[in-house]
Amino acid sequence: MTSATTMTSALEPAHRERLMRLAREVSFEAGIRLFEEGRRADRFWIVRTGTVALDLHVPGRRPAVIETLGHGELVGWSWHFPPHLWHLGAQATSPVRAWEFDADAVLRLCAEDAEFGRAVAVWVGQVVAQRLHASRVRLLDLYAPYGSGSLM
Template structure:
């Protein structure tokens, strides 16, 4: 987790407050699937407590856990980009309490308020970059001939 990807560090207070007005509190028991790779991404979450494991379907093998996310982190970025389909799967690794946001409502607010939209786009973009890096390292560790060797 980097400070650039947690909501409290990534969004200015005014944008964070606007986003939180659209959020509702939810909870998930350990083992609950939040979303499945390839399905419609119509919401996202910000973790309050607990952890969520992001996984990638690997044909002929068990799904590979790419990253485990916790407090303050964004769960889901696929809602922000067409065709709004999940690129990974997600499962509660422990009991999770989170804020859930409706993707369509947030996209509408982004379209209505350019400053808010830009702030959300930068935040989500940082998250995407960090997740792609984590995915690369994890897949090298799992399937590369010598693993990543800690090099990035």
């Protein structure tokens, strides 16, 4: 993930501080599923330590790992867009410490403060764009006859 899509680089200090007031510390052991594709997206996380794999259900196969996330990265963006259902699955691939956020509380803050809401929306949009690109590259690597090669 590019540094422009981490919370630290995407949000100005006042917006980061406001968001972090809603954070609670959580931890997950390796192998724990954070969420499943198609289920309700009601929270999100920012990784402090450890790694989380994002995966995509592929009928008749094991889930395809699309991307592995680490320090400072956003886990989960589906909470931001109706119908608020996870588009991917996620699993801790090592012990993880993270900040967890209640999506409804963050969305309320976004609705109350347009500037904050815009900053969060731009940040999440950047993450979605980056994940879409990573998904495309990974799926081409897995299923295209000659792999993805270089896209740029």
